[in-house]
Amino acid sequence: MKRVFMSMVIVLVIVSLMFTACGKTPETAAPGTSSSPSGSPSTDSGSKDKTVKLTYFNTSAEVNEMFEKMFARYNELFPNVVIELIPTGIGEGQQEKLQSLFASGNGPTFMNVDPANVIEYQDRLVEFTKDNAPWLFEYANESAIEGGTFGGKVLGAPWSVQGYGLLYNKRIVDQVYNGQFDPTTINTRDALQAFFEKIEAAGIPATMLHGANWSLGGHYLTLTYAVQGPATTDGTGFIDSIKAGTQKIEDSPIFQGYMDTLDLLVKYNYNKADPLVADFNHDILAFAQGKCATFFMGDWAWTSMVGLENFDTEYGFIPVPWSNNPEDYGNTEVVMVLPKFQCIDKSQNTEEQYKAALDALGWMLTDPEGQQFFLDAGFYMPYKNVRTDIKYNSMTTSISEYASRGKTINLGCFSYITGDAWTETGNLMLKYVAGAINRQELADGINNYWRSVK
Amino acid sequence: MISRKKSLKNAGLFITFMGPSLIAFTCILVIPFLYGVFLTFTNYNPVKGTKDFVGFANFIAIFSDKEFMTQFLKTLLYVFYSTVFCNLLAFILAYILTSNIKTQNFLRSGFFTPNLIGGIILGYIWKFIFANVITQLGHSWDFEPLKTSLLTHPDRAILAMIIVTVWQYAGYLMMIYIAGFVGIKKEVLEAADIDGAKGMKKLFYITIPSMVPSFIICFFITISRGFMAYDLNLALTNGAPYGSTRLASMHIYQKAFQANQYAVGQAEAIVLFIVVALVTVTQVMLTKKYEVEA
Numbered sequence: 001m002k003r004v005f006m007s008m009v010i011v012l013v014i015v016s017l018m019f020t021a022c023g024k025t026p027e028t029a030a031p032g033t034s035s036s037p038s039g040s041p042s043t044d045s046g047s048k049d050k051t052v053k054l055t056y057f058n059t060s061a062e063v064n065e066m067f068e069k070m071f072a073r074y075n076e077l078f079p080n081v082v083i084e085l086i087p088t089g090i091g092e093g094q095q096e097k098l099q100s101l102f103a104s105g106n107g108p109t110f111m112n113v114d115p116a117n118v119i120e121y122q123d124r125l126v127e128f129t130k131d132n133a134p135w136l137f138e139y140a141n142e143s144a145i146e147g148g149t150f151g152g153k154v155l156g157a158p159w160s161v162q163g164y165g166l167l168y169n170k171r172i173v174d175q176v177y178n179g180q181f182d183p184t185t186i187n188t189r190d191a192l193q194a195f196f197e198k199i200e201a202a203g204i205p206a207t208m209l210h211g212a213n214w215s216l217g218g219h220y221l222t223l224t225y226a227v228q229g230p231a232t233t234d235g236t237g238f239i240d241s242i243k244a245g246t247q248k249i250e251d252s253p254i255f256q257g258y259m260d261t262l263d264l265l266v267k268y269n270y271n272k273a274d275p276l277v278a279d280f281n282h283d284i285l286a287f288a289q290g291k292c293a294t295f296f297m298g299d300w301a302w303t304s305m306v307g308l309e310n311f312d313t314e315y316g317f318i319p320v321p322w323s324n325n326p327e328d329y330g331n332t333e334v335v336m337v338l339p340k341f342q343c344i345d346k347s348q349n350t351e352e353q354y355k356a357a358l359d360a361l362g363w364m365l366t367d368p369e370g371q372q373f374f375l376d377a378g379f380y381m382p383y384k385n386v387r388t389d390i391k392y393n394s395m396t397t398s399i400s401e402y403a404s405r406g407k408t409i410n411l412g413c414f415s416y417i418t419g420d421a422w423t424e425t426g427n428l429m430l431k432y433v434a435g436a437i438n439r440q441e442l443a444d445g446i447n448n449y450w451r452s453v454k
Numbered sequence: 455m456i457s458r459k460k461s462l463k464n465a466g467l468f469i470t471f472m473g474p475s476l477i478a479f480t481c482i483l484v485i486p487f488l489y490g491v492f493l494t495f496t497n498y499n500p501v502k503g504t505k506d507f508v509g510f511a512n513f514i515a516i517f518s519d520k521e522f523m524t525q526f527l528k529t530l531l532y533v534f535y536s537t538v539f540c541n542l543l544a545f546i547l548a549y550i551l552t553s554n555i556k557t558q559n560f561l562r563s564g565f566f567t568p569n570l571i572g573g574i575i576l577g578y579i580w581k582f583i584f585a586n587v588i589t590q591l592g593h594s595w596d597f598e599p600l601k602t603s604l605l606t607h608p609d610r611a612i613l614a615m616i617i618v619t620v621w622q623y624a625g626y627l628m629m630i631y632i633a634g635f636v637g638i639k640k641e642v643l644e645a646a647d648i649d650g651a652k653g654m655k656k657l658f659y660i661t662i663p664s665m666v667p668s669f670i671i672c673f674f675i676t677i678s679r680g681f682m683a684y685d686l687n688l689a690l691t692n693g694a695p696y697g698s699t700r701l702a703s704m705h706i707y708q709k710a711f712q713a714n715q716y717a718v719g720q721a722e723a724i725v726l727f728i729v730v731a732l733v734t735v736t737q738v739m740l741t742k743k744y745e746v747e748a
Binding site for chain 2: 093095096099100102103120121123211212213273274275276277278279282418419420423424427428430431434436
């Protein structure tokens with residue numbers, strides 16, 4: 001009897017322990033309501049002897065180490081600020097991790113995230129103003145600041161620029177053209193076709209498409225929105241009118257033009273026997289070894305090439321022309337995009353924390369020592385005070401040349417292509433490339449997708 | 455009085471032994487499950503922080519999600535074929551490996567090995583085999599059907615998934631069937647021999663009926679795992695080509711975390727749970743009927 005009683009007591013103790021543990025869920029501040037949750041005893045940001053602990057959520061998984069070194073150095077300079085990195089892996093569920101951090105009340109102080117996330121989390125973020133972040137407005141390029149502006153507020157600090165278009169292998173193209181190739185001559189679809197035919201005549205497959213939904217949906221199809229006009233609102237307005245049902249995508253000559261060009265790319269595709277294999281390493285290897293002359297991809301391809309042996313190092317970009325009028329917007333430009341933004345959370349971090357975060361971010365992005373970390377990792381930073389004596393890889397150099405001539409497509413609307421948009425429309429694009437649907441069915445599918453999104 | 459004391463003692467013993475696991479089970483399975491059911495009636499969104507009651511709206515939304523329906527049918531096909539072929543192959547292997555052939559111990563562990571490799575790694579290995587090795591063979595033999603990867607055509611990609619599933623689970627089920635074969639009483643088999651039952655007849659009238667418990671457990675394993683297949687799906691096809699091989703679990707995951715419709719995804723998960731529960735309970739009840747006492 002005594003034993004039974006004891007065991008019941010033990011069980012009761014365990015149960016009560018478990019329930020108190022379960023019950024202690026941290027209070028999450030409703031977004032947008034309070035800026036500093038009560039709980040931290042000190043709000044005096046001036047006190048020097050108190051250490052402030054910040055957390056940094058990073059989705060640029062390839063440079064986790066770079067951020068770690070940067071934070072260690074920052075801690076040497078400012079011993080009262082400790083920044084802890086929350087790393088994520090490539091292909092790991094990054095969005096899910098961020099969602100769970102916020103759902104459990106442990107929202108990170110900084111976030112380095114995709115533009116779509118900035119929109120999702122906008123109610124939680126600190127707005128950058130000339131008062132709290134003067135460094136941003138003094139040094140960042142105007143277009144980059146505009147890219148980080150969402151709903152009239154600057155919520156994301158830009159830090160790197162990437163670009164995409166039709167990459168070409170200079171060694172191969174120079175072989176065919178005897179070193180006389182001028183990329184600016186490819187400004188119409190006919191010129192592109194002539195270029196492809198000339199290369200094919202030399203026995204080299206002219207181009208390559210990567211048969212993945214992010215490449216064809218996220219990058220190629222997005223061109224048809226972005227090229228509607230140079231302003232971000234031109235692209236988003238076009239999408240909005242498709243959503244509203246007042247516009248059908250197939251009625252846009254730009255869509256039709258890009259699809260004609262896509263047909264051309266499909267015709268000369270190196271992977272045309274099996275276009276949907278979508279093995280990135282395989283495609284990178286084939287392109288780096290000169291098995292085909294051009295590749296619809298961006299300058300991030302370089303990072304994947306560095307590890308290869310005996311690969312070509314000289315590349316350049318040519319635009320993807322959609323019409324036969326060289327004056328049309330998009331025919332002489334390549335895409336320039338701000339793939340990631342730095343944001344600061346105020347919904348679950350104290351005022352002291354986010355003020356310290358603003359200072360740290362200023363140092364990272366505009367102090368020469370902070371910038372050096374990004375430059376060493378090969379990033380092209382959209383800031384006016386960046387050292388000019390840096391030698392970038394050939395792809396980034398080519399993008400920056402287009403940028404210096406003002407020949408870039410503003411991909412601002414890309415930020416608004418959120419959620420499963422590029423997976424779903426990308427899957428339709430893959431069907432089209434594989435010949436499973438025709439162009440009208442593709443257009444219907446895209447229209448239907450946008451109308452189903454609230 | 456005595457009986458009351460005894461029942462109290464029994465209850466005490468029950469709590470001592472069952473209590474801890476019951477609490478653990480409640481905390482990590484029952485409570486989250488019930489909370490999950492609760493979430494299906496709200497417009498839960500962890501990013502925006504909303505959790506308002508919306509009634510059955512999420513369940514109604516499932517019916518307008520045509521994709522979920524088609525993927526669900528595809529999942530049923532996948533489960534059906536993988537269950538049939540897994541068990542067929544496992545049974546044949548077990549039959550051969552209990553008929554006293556040489557190297558049977560070595561072969562048993564060999565067939566079991568694929569099950570020790572995790573689904574993700576297995577998926578990547580087979581992806582490489584389908585996309586690179588087989589296509590290479592197709593080119594060197596100049597054999598047209600092998601030249602393109604199995605993974606780039608919607609119907610063939612499902613076939614590829616079934617092949618890998620069979621490869622992964624057949625060895626595991628084989629072990630269960632071997633135990634079933636070994637567990638048949640010698641006297642029964644001898645009696646059958648004396649009565650003149652031979653070969654196939656002995657297999658169908660004596661061996662298989664005595665092994666019904668093994669069939670119950672093996673079918674249960676393949677059916678329930680088939681419905682919930684995710685890791686292999688992710689690593690091998692990730693929905694490719696063009697989203698045609700997203701099985702139910704993957705569709706639910708993408709609905710919740712990529713399309714950011716958490717509550718709808720959760721409602722679909724509950725529907726999947728009910729279907730899996732119904733199918734497996736029916737299967738166990740139906741097969742139990744064939745159980746015989748030796």
